Amino acid sequence: MSDLGALFIRSAFIENMPLTLFLGLCTFLALSRRPGTAVGLGVAVIAVMGVTVPLNHLIYRFVLAPGAWTWAGLPDLDLSYLRLLTFIGVISAAVQLVEMILDRTFPALFTTFGVFLSLLAVHCAILGGSLFMADRNYGLAESTVFGLGAGTGFAVAVIMLSAIRRRLAYADMPDGLQGLGIAFILTGMMSLGFATFAQVAQP
Amino acid sequence: MAEMNPLRLWRQMLALPNESKNKTIAIAFVISAICAVMVTGATVILRPIQAQNRAMEQQARLEALLAEIPGLSQLLAGSDGTSLTTVVVDLQRARASPNVTPETLPTELADSRNWTQLTPQEDIANLGSRADLKQIYLLRNAEGSVELVILPISGTGYGGPIEAMIAIEGEMNTVAGLTILSHNETPGLGGRIDETAWRQQFASKQIRDETGSVRLAVARGAAATEFEVDAITGATRTNSAMTRMLQFWLGPLGYGPLLDAIRRGDF
Amino acid sequence: MKLWGTLTDPILRQNPVTLQILGICSALAVTTTLAAAITMSLALTAVVVSASGIISAIRKHLPSSIRLIMQIIIVASLVIVIDQVLQAFFYEMSQRLSVFVSLIATNCVVLGRTESFALHNRPLPAMTDALGNGLGYSLVLIILGSVRELFGHGTLLGYSIFRTAEQGGWFEPMNLMLLAPSAFFLLGGLVWAIRSWRSEQVEVSEYVLAPSREGANE
Numbered sequence: 001m002s003d004l005g006a007l008f009i010r011s012a013f014i015e016n017m018p019l020t021l022f023l024g025l026c027t028f029l030a031l032s033r034r035p036g037t038a039v040g041l042g043v044a045v046i047a048v049m050g051v052t053v054p055l056n057h058l059i060y061r062f063v064l065a066p067g068a069w070t071w072a073g074l075p076d077l078d079l080s081y082l083r084l085l086t087f088i089g090v091i092s093a094a095v096q097l098v099e100m101i102l103d104r105t106f107p108a109l110f111t112t113f114g115v116f117l118s119l120l121a122v123h124c125a126i127l128g129g130s131l132f133m134a135d136r137n138y139g140l141a142e143s144t145v146f147g148l149g150a151g152t153g154f155a156v157a158v159i160m161l162s163a164i165r166r167r168l169a170y171a172d173m174p175d176g177l178q179g180l181g182i183a184f185i186l187t188g189m190m191s192l193g194f195a196t197f198a199q200v201a202q203p
Numbered sequence: 204m205a206e207m208n209p210l211r212l213w214r215q216m217l218a219l220p221n222e223s224k225n226k227t228i229a230i231a232f233v234i235s236a237i238c239a240v241m242v243t244g245a246t247v248i249l250r251p252i253q254a255q256n257r258a259m260e261q262q263a264r265l266e267a268l269l270a271e272i273p274g275l276s277q278l279l280a281g282s283d284g285t286s287l288t289t290v291v292v293d294l295q296r297a298r299a300s301p302n303v304t305p306e307t308l309p310t311e312l313a314d315s316r317n318w319t320q321l322t323p324q325e326d327i328a329n330l331g332s333r334a335d336l337k338q339i340y341l342l343r344n345a346e347g348s349v350e351l352v353i354l355p356i357s358g359t360g361y362g363g364p365i366e367a368m369i370a371i372e373g374e375m376n377t378v379a380g381l382t383i384l385s386h387n388e389t390p391g392l393g394g395r396i397d398e399t400a401w402r403q404q405f406a407s408k409q410i411r412d413e414t415g416s417v418r419l420a421v422a423r424g425a426a427a428t429e430f431e432v433d434a435i436t437g438a439t440r441t442n443s444a445m446t447r448m449l450q451f452w453l454g455p456l457g458y459g460p461l462l463d464a465i466r467r468g469d470f
Numbered sequence: 471m472k473l474w475g476t477l478t479d480p481i482l483r484q485n486p487v488t489l490q491i492l493g494i495c496s497a498l499a500v501t502t503t504l505a506a507a508i509t510m511s512l513a514l515t516a517v518v519v520s521a522s523g524i525i526s527a528i529r530k531h532l533p534s535s536i537r538l539i540m541q542i543i544i545v546a547s548l549v550i551v552i553d554q555v556l557q558a559f560f561y562e563m564s565q566r567l568s569v570f571v572s573l574i575a576t577n578c579v580v581l582g583r584t585e586s587f588a589l590h591n592r593p594l595p596a597m598t599d600a601l602g603n604g605l606g607y608s609l610v611l612i613i614l615g616s617v618r619e620l621f622g623h624g625t626l627l628g629y630s631i632f633r634t635a636e637q638g639g640w641f642e643p644m645n646l647m648l649l650a651p652s653a654f655f656l657l658g659g660l661v662w663a664i665r666s667w668r669s670e671q672v673e674v675s676e677y678v679l680a681p682s683r684e685g686a687n688e
Contacts, residue, residue: 020650022498029494067313081246084572085238085546092539122542122576124495129490129568136363165473176665179673181658188654195649217531227533234540238547245551249558256561269677385565390648 004145008111011149017125018157019191024125027159029183038162042155044098047150049129052094053147057140060196065134080134087130092121125154134167156192161186261384265340268353268368268382271403289340294320294333297460298470305338312336321456328444328451329359337458349465351379354458358448361440363387365396365448371410375462378419381405393441404432410453417453420446473598480602481609483668486579493579493607498614498653500570504627507615508608509563513552513571515604518580521545522588522600529589541584542575549575579607614656622647 015021018028024045031041062068062115064086066078099117120126129150133143164186173182219226248335267357269287274427303311303316311317311432318332342351351372358365365386370379388394395401409429418430426433434442451457462468486492493514500510524544526534532540553571556564565682574580583603588596619625624632624641633639646652665672 022650022653023573024496025494025498026492040624080552081242084550084553084575085242085543088542088546088575092542121538122578122581123572124576124578127576128569128573131572135569172668174662175669176662177658177671181661181665184654184658184661188651188658190652191651195651221531221533222535223533226531227536230531230533231536231540235543238543242547242550245554249554252558253554253561256558260561392645 006142007142008145008149008152011146012153012156013194013197015150016153016157016194016197017128017150018154019187019194021128023128023130024154025125025187027119027123028154029187032158032162032183033165035159035162035166038158039155042133042151042158043121044117045123045126045154046151047098048091048094048123049126049147049154050093050144051098051147051152052087053129053133054140055094055137055151056090057133057143059086059090060134083131083134087127087134088122091123091126091130095121116152125150151196157190160190242313264382264384265353265368268370268380271380271399282446287340287342289338291336291338292461294335294337294458294461297464299370300336303336308336308338313393325456326451327447328357330357330451331424333456339458339461348468349375349470352462352465354452355384356448356452356457358444358451359392360386360388360444361438365444367448369449369452371462375466376410378405378408378410388438388441393438395435398446401432401435408432417450417459419449419453425436473595476595476598477602477605478607480599480606482606482664485606485610485664486582486603493577494657495573495577498650498657500567501611501614501618501653502613502622502648503566503619504615506563506566507557507611509560510567510570510605511611513556513567513610514577514579514607515583515601516552517545517548517574517577518583518600518604519597520548520651521580521584522596523593525584526588526593527593532589537589538585541581545580546575577598579603610657610660613660614653617656618647618652622652 017023018025023051027041031037060080060083063080066080068079069077073181095117099110102117129147133146138146161183165183168182168186216229218228223226243379250386261312291300291303291305292298293303304384312334317335319335320332321330337355339355341355344350351370352375353368353370356369363386365388366384368382368384370381371377372379378454383397383402386394386396388396403427407417407429408431410417412418412430418428420431421434424434453459453462471665480486501507521544525541549572552574553564556567556571583600587599609666616626619627620631621644624630624634624639624643630637632641634641634643644652
């Protein structure tokens with residue numbers, strides 16, 4: 001059990017998707033001006049990743065991976081080169097599903113999310129999560145924990161950045177740094193801070 | 204009835220308004236089919252070249268390791284009796300596997316019966332399970348006895364799996380060299396296991412002491428005995444991962460019995 | 471002449487990375503060495519040019535309900551083909567780039583350009599625009615890759631430029647350059663430099679501080 005806990009901590013903080021692995025930066029930087037939108041984005045990412053990574057794992061293991069078709073008498077069949085297309089397809093479908101569920105159950109939340117949810121269909125971090133899962137041969141439980149952990153890490157990072165940027169809206173800074181420039185530098189400092197997690201001893 | 208000319212059908216389909224259901228389905232189908240053919244074609248055509256690349260990389264790593272071992276190149280260039288051979292060994296029986304060759308090894312390894320599950324106490328290198336069949340490289344001299352073995356070892360480092368090869372010589376208790384095949388450690392910290400200077404410390408280190416227990420390890424700081432190498436500063440987790448990897452594979456659950464067999468002359 | 475403008479605009483004036491905030495994701499992780507940065511740039515440029523060309527060619531017959539997913543399928547297929555080619559002919563490089571080549575499929579630059587330009591223009595302008603954006607992206611990657619490799623390893627493309635202390639020289643490699651934060655700092659600095667030079671790209675601040683007045687505290 002502690003292995004899964006360690007995996008969660010590792011995927012959320014030590015291998016934080018935007019700050020350590022550089023994934024999901026487009027939405028990370030573009031949607032972090034206000035804490036409100038950042039919270040929406042964070043929750044959406046956690047939801048989608050928590051659903052798609054285990055789902056993609058099942059599909060990969062039982063359809064695409066080398067040796068998946070051994071039961072049908074085709075042990076040599078290796079469809080893993082199709083994983084990119086499959087994962088993207090599953091993620092698009094999952095995003096559509098999350099949109100529909102949100103629309104029915106929490107309509108107010110759905111309108112706050114607006115267009116972000118559709119953006120998630122082509123999100124580097126969400127696809128990256130599935131690709132890492134396939135590369136590292138995680139099991140089902142590990143995939144779920146990894147998906148939730150990575151999503152949580154993304155959410156934590158984007159909410160923190162939005163809080164800082166909100167404060168900086170009142171700051172006096174050189175014109176060239178306004179907006180994107182200072183966002184990059186802030187992200188760099190946060191990344192440096194998160195790098196200290198690398199020394200955390202794990203059981 | 205108009206002729207079912209494919210070209211005519213195609214033109215008719217294209218002439219439909221974009222939003223019509225039939226056209227949507229048709230376009231989706233055609234594009235998907237073309238993409239599938241393109242992707243599958245590229246993969247199938249390029250697969251043999253990729254397999255060759257993997258094999259060549261393995262070979263290159265091996266040659267690099269051999270080049271680093273002092274005196275080995277003279278040894279190889281010298282008497283005609285010495286030659287580097289490769290064989291698949293059965294770790295459980297500590298001898299060469301009679302029916303498995305390096306070519307058939309991948310198929311054998313796909314069978315889960317050729318893997319041994321490790322209990323948490325046994326699994327110090329965090330492997331999960333250990334393959335019972337391994338491909339190793341030997342250098343026999345003119346009399347036929349083994350002068351040098353090169354063994355593939357693996358473990359779990361801080362950032363992911365670590366794959367390495369260790370060369371052992373003499374009475375099978377002295378390290379001749381170590382090369383890292385792949386790792387995912389932090390560059391500048393744990394990643395320094397790949398640096399020549401650090402790896403060259405392993406040459407002439409002893410593996411077991413008189414009681415027979417494996418002592419080869421990465422020290423906590425500076426190396427103090429002939430069994431240790433200096434630790435890499437700031438890479439505590441990687442250092443301990445390397446130690447555990449070495450101790451597993453050189454111990455009773457790894458190549459230990461095989462090394463004993465070679466020392467006895469039974470190989 | 472218009473084509474020339476389409477080609478050169480995205481290099482500095484409308485650079486996808488520094489102005490449009492597109493394509494950063496897979497950019498930063500692969501810039502630890504110049505060789506990796508160049509390979510990634512070439513791969514992305516190849517994908518975006520081919521994708522733009524293909525999508526522009528079929529744009530008249532693409533139903534809008536499946537527009538997005540069709541674009542994604544075409545781009546993903548191109549990425550898979552390029553990935554296979556890399557694995558076959560540049561094996562070591564493909565090992566280093568690992569998942570990031572696959573992530574080109576979701577790269578905002580590619581989908582951004584096909585969605586906004588290729589769908590509404592003829593193939594030749596579309597491909598030119600794609601090439602321009604590819605070049606703009608490559609410029610940023612190459613600058614980052616050069617700086618990070620030079621100060622992180624003391625080499626450029628593997629050739630030693632600064633002799634490191636290990637080799638008996640004077641240069642102590644800056645390990646920070648090999649880690650994630652340095653890329654962010656460098657990119658922030660690059661954005662600052664470009665916007666100081668071309669002030670029309672400066673973002674307008676949301677709140678302007680009122681000038682303080684003498685004796686305002688009454």
